Structure formats: C-alpha cells, structure tokens
Amino acid sequence: MAQVTYIEPDGATRTLTLAAGTSVMRGAVDAGVEGVEAQCGGNCACATCHCYVQEPWLDKLPLPSDDETLMLTNVAAERRPNSRLSCQLIVEPGLDGLSVRFPDRQS
Amino acid sequence: MDSQAPILIVGAGQAGVQIADSLRQEGYTGDLLLIGNESHPPYQRPPLSKKWLLEPGALSALALRGADALQRRRIELKLDSEVTAIDRAASRLRFTNGEQLAYSKLALTTGALARALALPGASLGQVLSLRSIADSGAISAALRRCAAEGRPVVVIGGGFIGLEVAASARKLGAAVTVLEGLPRLMSRVTAPIVSEAFERVHRAHGVELVFGAQVTQLRGSAGCVESVCTADGREYAAGCVVVGIGVVPDDRLAAAAGLACDRGILVDDCARTSDPSIVAAGDCTARRLADGRLLRLESVQNAVEQAKSAAVALLGRERPFRAAPWFWSDQYDIKLQMVGLSHGYDQVVTRGDVQKPSFSAFYFRAGRLIAVDSLSRVQDHMQSKRLLDHGLSPTPEQAADPQFELQSLLREAKPATADGA
Numbered sequence: 001m002a003q004v005t006y007i008e009p010d011g012a013t014r015t016l017t018l019a020a021g022t023s024v025m026r027g028a029v030d031a032g033v034e035g036v037e038a039q040c041g042g043n044c045a046c047a048t049c050h051c052y053v054q055e056p057w058l059d060k061l062p063l064p065s066d067d068e069t070l071m072l073t074n075v076a077a078e079r080r081p082n083s084r085l086s087c088q089l090i091v092e093p094g095l096d097g098l099s100v101r102f103p104d105r106q107s
Numbered sequence: 108m109d110s111q112a113p114i115l116i117v118g119a120g121q122a123g124v125q126i127a128d129s130l131r132q133e134g135y136t137g138d139l140l141l142i143g144n145e146s147h148p149p150y151q152r153p154p155l156s157k158k159w160l161l162e163p164g165a166l167s168a169l170a171l172r173g174a175d176a177l178q179r180r181r182i183e184l185k186l187d188s189e190v191t192a193i194d195r196a197a198s199r200l201r202f203t204n205g206e207q208l209a210y211s212k213l214a215l216t217t218g219a220l221a222r223a224l225a226l227p228g229a230s231l232g233q234v235l236s237l238r239s240i241a242d243s244g245a246i247s248a249a250l251r252r253c254a255a256e257g258r259p260v261v262v263i264g265g266g267f268i269g270l271e272v273a274a275s276a277r278k279l280g281a282a283v284t285v286l287e288g289l290p291r292l293m294s295r296v297t298a299p300i301v302s303e304a305f306e307r308v309h310r311a312h313g314v315e316l317v318f319g320a321q322v323t324q325l326r327g328s329a330g331c332v333e334s335v336c337t338a339d340g341r342e343y344a345a346g347c348v349v350v351g352i353g354v355v356p357d358d359r360l361a362a363a364a365g366l367a368c369d370r371g372i373l374v375d376d377c378a379r380t381s382d383p384s385i386v387a388a389g390d391c392t393a394r395r396l397a398d399g400r401l402l403r404l405e406s407v408q409n410a411v412e413q414a415k416s417a418a419v420a421l422l423g424r425e426r427p428f429r430a431a432p433w434f435w436s437d438q439y440d441i442k443l444q445m446v447g448l449s450h451g452y453d454q455v456v457t458r459g460d461v462q463k464p465s466f467s468a469f470y471f472r473a474g475r476l477i478a479v480d481s482l483s484r485v486q487d488h489m490q491s492k493r494l495l496d497h498g499l500s501p502t503p504e505q506a507a508d509p510q511f512e513l514q515s516l517l518r519e520a521k522p523a524t525a526d527g528a
Contacts, residue, residue: 030167032176034132039407041151041169045435045444046408047489067442067485073514074489107412107430 002091007054007101008034018091024100025049025086035102042087044068048106049086050075054099058082061089077103111137112209114421115200117190117360118216119143120152122389122410122417124171126214127182129418137211141177142185142200147240148174149184153407155243156268157437160275163247169240193364195382212384212421215361215372216414219354219390219405224263228325231332233347237268238354246272249347254281258346261285261335263322265292267436269351270305274438277312284343285309286320286335296445297468298455301480304464305438312439317343354405356391369393371403376427378417386420388413402448406434431478431495433488444488447478447495456507459484467491469506476500490514 005015006028018027028036028049037048044067053061061084064072068088072079086100114130116123119141127141143149150169159169167173177184189203193213200208221236223229235246253260253276260276262269265287276283285292291302292309309316321338325348335343356371367373367381371393378386389410393401412428419426433446441464452470459466467487470478476499479491490513494500499520505511 026168030170030173030175032172032179037411039411040435041154041407043153043435043437045442046433070485071489073486074493107408 002093002096002098004091004095005054005097005099006033006035007099009102009104010034020092022091023087024051024089024091024098027091028086028102033102035104035106036086037106038087039107040087044071044085044088047071047075047085050077050106051084051086051089051100051102052080053082053084053089054101057095057098057100058084060095064088075103076105076107110211112198112211113138113140114212114214115208115210116141116214116216117200118218118389118391119145119149119184119186120216120218120389120410121149121171121407122218122414123214123216124149124182125411125414126216126386126388126418126421127177128172128180129415130421131180131182133418133422135418135422138183139181140183140185140208142188142190144187144189145239145241146187148172148177148186150240151407152238153435155240156237156271157275159240159243160247160250160272161278163244166240190360193360193385195364195384198384210384212386214417214421215380215385215387215391216389216410217357217360217391219356221350222353222355224322224325224350224352226322226324228327228332229350231325231327232330233332233345234325234350235347236350237272246347246349247275249349250276250279250281253346254279256346257282259284259344260347260349261343261345262349262351263335264351264353265289265316265318266295266351266353267293267434269349270309270438271436272349272351273309273314274312277314278439281346282313282315284315284317286317286322286337286343288320288322290318292316296449297480298449298452298470300455300457300461301468301482304461304466304482305441305443308439308441308464354390356393356403358391361385361387361391369401371401373401374413376416376429377420377425378413378428379420386417388417404432406432408433431492433492440483442481442483442485444481444485445478446488446492447476449478449480452477454503456503458487458507458509469501469503471500471503471506474500474502476506487513490517493517 040046149171259282358368372387449470454471467481481488
C-alpha cells in the first residue's frame with residue numbers, strides 16, 4: 001500500500017491509498033481524478049495519461065522504458081524533465097507519498 | 108420535451124462513458140443515466156483480443172472508470188437493460204421489460220456487432236466471435252482446450268482481431284490456421300509491405316496462413332464444430348473456430364426510429380445526428396467527411412474524441428473532431444501503431460528495418476503525407492501523429508531517410524501553428 005497524491009489540472013489535490021502493483025494511472029481512473037484519459041488502457045500506446053512527477057519523487061522511480069521515453073517525445077501538453085506516463089508508474093511501498101500532477105490536456 | 112428529464116446515454120462502452128464524463132466536465136449538472144445491456148460496469152474492449160486471452164484477470168483491471176469515479180461525477184448506471192425503441196415524438200425510451208424513460212437529450216453509443224458468418228454450420232458449438240468480455244472468456248477457454256487436446260484452432264479472417272487471436276493461440280501452445288479470403292493480411296487498412304511483414308512474423312511463429320480461402324461450410328458432430336471447408340475442396344480440422352470478419356455498426360435502434368443511417372448512424376463532425384435532440388458516437392456511427400465520403404472507424408480514439416464532441420453538442424455548442432485517426436494492435440512482440448487514413452495513397456516509403464521488422468510505412472497522396480503505419484517504431488508514430496494533426500508533411504525522401512529528424516518539421520512550423528491541434 002502507498003499513498004499517492006494527485007494534483008488535478010485546476011490545482012485541486014486528491015490523496016488515494018493504492019495497493020502495491022496498481023499503476024498510478026489505474027488509481028486515478030478508478031477514483032475519477034480529473035486530467036487523465038488513458039485511452040489505450042495502460043498499454044503505453046497513446047500517451048494520454050501523461051503526468052508531471054512532483055519533487056522529490058522523480059529520482060526514486062524506476063527509469064522509463066525505451067517505449068515510454070519515445071512516447072513522451074510527443075505528448076499533447078508540454079514535455080518537461082519530470083514528465084512520465086502514469087500507466088508505467090507502478091505503486092510499491094517505497095513510493096508512499098508519491099505526488100503527480102496531470103496537465104490540462106492529454107489529446 | 109421535458110427539459111428536467113435526464114440525459115440518457117444508450118450504450119455503456121468507451122463512447123458512452125466518455126460522453127457522461129465530458130458532460131460533467133463541460134458543466135452539465137442535471138441527471139445523467141448510462142444504460143448498458145450487459146451486467147458488467149463499463150469496461151475496455153481492446154485487451155479482450157490481446158492480453159485478456161492469455162490471462163483473463165479481475166474485471167476491475169478492465170474497468171473504464173471505477174465506481175468511485177462514476178459516483179463522484181454523479182453518473183448513474185442502469186445495467187442489464189435492453190432498449191427496444193426510441194419514441195422521438197414523446198422523447199422516451201422503451202425497454203424490453205415494458206419500462207419507459209423520458210429524456211431531455213439522448214446519446215446513442217450502441218457500438219458494433221461482430222459480423223456473423225452466414226454459412227451452413229456457423230451456429231455449431233465452438234464457433235466463436237469476439238465482442239464482449241464473455242466472448243473473450245469463451246475464446247480463451249477454447250484456445251487452452253485446443254492446446255491441451257492437441258487440436259487445431261481455425262481463425263476465419265486475417266484482420267486485427269483474427270491475427271491477435273492467432274498470436275494468442277500460439278502463445279498458449281495451440282496449432283493455428285488463419286483462413287483469409289483476400290490475397291494478404293489486413294488488406295483493407297495496410298500496404299502490402301506491412302501485410303508481408305506480419306505474414307513473415309506469423310509464419311515464423313508457426314501460424315499456417317491460407318490466402319484466397321473461400322469458406323463454404325463448417326462441419327461438426329454432436330453439435331460441435333470439427334472442420335472448416337473451403338471452395339477449393341480442402342477441409343481444415345478444427346477444435347474451435349474463431350470468426351473475425353469485421354463488425355457491423357449497431358444502428359438498429361436509430362434506424363427503427365427514423366434517424367438517418369447508412370451502415371451506421373450518420374453524424375457530422377460534431378457528432379450530431381439528423382435529430383437535434385440526439386447525438387451518436389463511437390463504432391455505431393458513420394461520419395460524413397468534408398469530401399463527402401463516409402468514414403466508419405472502430406477505435407478507442409474515435410469513440411473518445413467523438414464522445415467529447417457529442418457531449419459539447421448536447422449542450423448546444425460545437426467541438427468538431429478532425430484529428431488524425433489512430434489505432435494500435437499487439438501481435439507477438441510487435442507494437443503496431445497506425446495514424447491517418449491511407450485510403451487512396453499513391454506512394455509508400457519505409458523508414459527503418461523492414462526485415463526485423465522495426466519500420467514505418469509512410470503513405471503519400473500527391474506528395475502529401477496521409478498516414479503512417481509503425482511496427483515497433485514508437486517515435487515515428489508519435490511524431491507522425493503530430494505532423495498529421497498540424498497538417499505538415501515531410502517529403503517522401505525525408506520520410507525514408509532515417510537521418511532526417513521528423514521532429515524538425517514541427518519545430519520549424521511552430522510559430523505559424525502555435526498550439527494548432
């Protein structure tokens with residue numbers, strides 16, 4: 001289990017407790033967090049679950065796969081150094097407290 | 108019309124859920140009812156022909172939205188409910204159980220039906236097609252049984268669904284034969300060079316591919332299929348048969364209610380039907396393009412984007428959907444991503460390693476880029492998507508040159524198209 005805090009595009013925050021093994025995208029979709037689309041359902045095929053990982057978590061996450069890195073090259077909102085696809089971020093106890101922000105557009 | 112009545116959405120799939128979501132995001136505060144004819148809450152269909160066949164898991168992993176999400180957005184679900192008619196004069200829906208519901212506005216997201224095989228023996232047991240989660244479970248079980256009993260799986264149709272099922276069957280250890288009526292795979296949507304790449308990959312994985320196969324009948328005993336016969340006199344033994352010969356837009360309710368339909372509910376690019384109180388989105392629609400052609404798309408993106416337009420149209424505003432269509436398919440370890448519509452191309456160039464295969468096919472018409480199919484070339488796909496959405500085109504020479512950065516065209520164009528898509 002880990003707590004994940006989501007910042008919605010308008011700045012509202014929601015904190016959810018997620019089971020280990022759940023993706024950050026799945027947690028958001030299940031709870032109705034605003035700002036995530038996840039059109040491909042977590043297949044790393046659409047880049048519509050783009051998020052900005054908040055400090056200090058970026059360095060604590062496993063590195064993105066080649067596919068994720070390539071998908072990130074053309075996300076709809078601005079790509080930043082802390083951009084990740086939330087479907088590829090898998091919750092584990094070491095990420096308790098993780099915080100991500102969703103951009104104002106995904107497609 | 109009762110303006111206090113809820114907005115009703117018929118069809119609880121990808122498009123229906125998105126209309127409900129978007130209505131809330133756009134500020135609609137009235138009642139909202141999402142009506143589904145299955146017993147499951149809204150779920151994703153693409154995995155049903157892919158991962159789900161290999162490891163059917165918890166339904167919650169397929170959920171399009173969690174119960175919390177629906178509750179938070181005050182989206183009410185009415186499941187196990189079959190609508191029998193739309194009474195447009197009274198703005199009411201009728202259900203099989205006699206119930207009636209009034210609407211202020213109506214959205215139709217009835218999806219598509221698997222095209223049925225109209226041949227002798229098609230109703231035998233273990234002749235399966237794929238549309239719902241129950242279908243996927245049945246196919247998954249049949250593939251496993253065939254693998255365990257050493258009986259072959261016959262797939263009729265070499266399109267996306269048929270090939271994804273074939274790949275899954277091989278992964279589960281079953282022998283597979285794909286019978287395709289045309290001379291190559293996925294011929295409706297891809298260039299020969301892409302079909303050939305998939306042909307090599309499927310054969311390398313042990314799939315028997317038969318082209319030009321005209322299936323004439325299915326034979327069986329004790330109510331269960333045992334073989335598939337083709338016009339050339341061959342008979343293919345089958346422990347199960349999976350039929351993947353395309354889909355038919357489900358426009359039955361709309362057509363019966365007198366809405367304009369043409370193998371799909373006719374909509375404009377704002378998802379409006381011929382009735383100003385009714386919108387439609389997703390697989391059930393046929394969209395009139397600027398050049399007059401009718402476009403029928405079966406994809407998640409089309410469902411989602413048309414649904415966003417439909418929600419806005421229900422609130423009396425316009426949000427035309429004109430973005431380049433994209434699709435994806437997983438077969439073995441190849442990630443196929445397609446963007447644009449290749450219909451009418453006059454030139455194809457490739458970028459990358461065709462034999463591996465890890466390449467993209469760029470389709471041009473009169474020198475302009477119209478579509479790109481990428482096989483395990485994620486970057487090409489993402490960049491092409493942006494190029495097409497911005498109306499930009501590399502030259503065929505640039506597209507074929509792996510040293511040329513497609514991205515550079517976007518950078519150069521940026522000042523002129525600031526935030527164009």
